[in-house]
Amino acid sequence: MSIPPSEYVVAWPRIVAVVRPDGTGSLTVNGTERPCGAESVEVLRTGMIARCVAIARSLARPVRFTVTEGEATWTLAVRPTGVVQLLGEDGMVAPSEGLTVHEGRCRSCRRLQPVTETRCPQCGTLEPLRVESGPAEDELGARSASSASSPPRPVPDRPRAEAAAPTATSPSEIEPDSPPPPADRPPRAPIPATPPAASAPGRPGPAGAAPPAGPGPTTRTVRMRISFEHQPPVLLDAPGGVVLGRAPQTRDGRTPVPVVSPRGLVSRTHALLDVDARGRITVTDVGSRNGTGPVGSRTPFPSGQPHEVAPGTRLRLADVVCTVELA
Missing domain, CATH: 2.60.200.20 (Tumour Suppressor Smad4)
Incomplete structure (x- = not known):
């Protein structure tokens, strides 16, 4: 099977992050800076990547993500699928076939899940990998009153019943100072959400339909x-x-x-x-x-x-x- 060619990742929106050894940092999108914090550097990186994935999904294409950590600075390509790759100096990113999505643990219940999740499938927490502090803006620009004003650390000992404020990619963040460069190709279709289950437990199906089969044996993916x-x-x-x-x-x-x-x-x-x-x-x-x-x-x-x-x-x-x- 032939591997697709590399693709160019445009430089808009401008997403820049600073990561510090103590698990704090900042994430800046088109000049809007937000402080971030987590219990470890790895969790902080994952939360920042999850934010970039949300932006990439809203644009239906990869985005550039420049990270400074200590004396090192590098630029990544973050795909809507949750795959993260190093970006070449020419702005090109290699094909992602064979690579899998990044994963992180819910900040409430600690369930492991991909960075593409917007709601924890176990406890229902919105934006389960969020590391940004301060109020978040929704898609209409309104501020959420339930957003915490301090970094989400440490992680609570038990799952919270209430959901945290959702992350949204506000127009003020991704609106460019000048029109973005034209895309080299038509935008890809947005990634569909996970489909709901076929039927709820105990709900009868169509007449004559066979009962749903029970879950088969699971095989761990290596x-x-x-x-x-x-x-x-x-x-x-x-x-x-x-x-x-x-x-x-x-x-x-x-x-x-x-x-x-x-x-x-x-x-x-x-x-x-x-x-x-x-x-x-x-x-x-x-x-x-x-x-x-x-x-x-x-x-x-x-x-x-x-x-x-x-x-x-x-x-x-x-x-x-x-x-x-x-x-």
């Missing part, structure tokens, strides 16, 4: 998670593979994943990471200049030879360290 020091993690469904590098090209159907290399020591195409249906992870150096190998080992992997690594292994790719595990 996923590989690749965590980095200077960019959000990548999730990949098994079986599948990715190509890591500063500007990687796809190989044998693998998904290219650009890597933030602070000193530029990672090769353009550096290494392959693969996971099979049983959860076996292999890494292959593809002739990089500075090698690939486990952290703590003085000997890098020989180039061109796949090596199986255990989940949780920390790999060094030149000046970048990443952790591969099963999610």
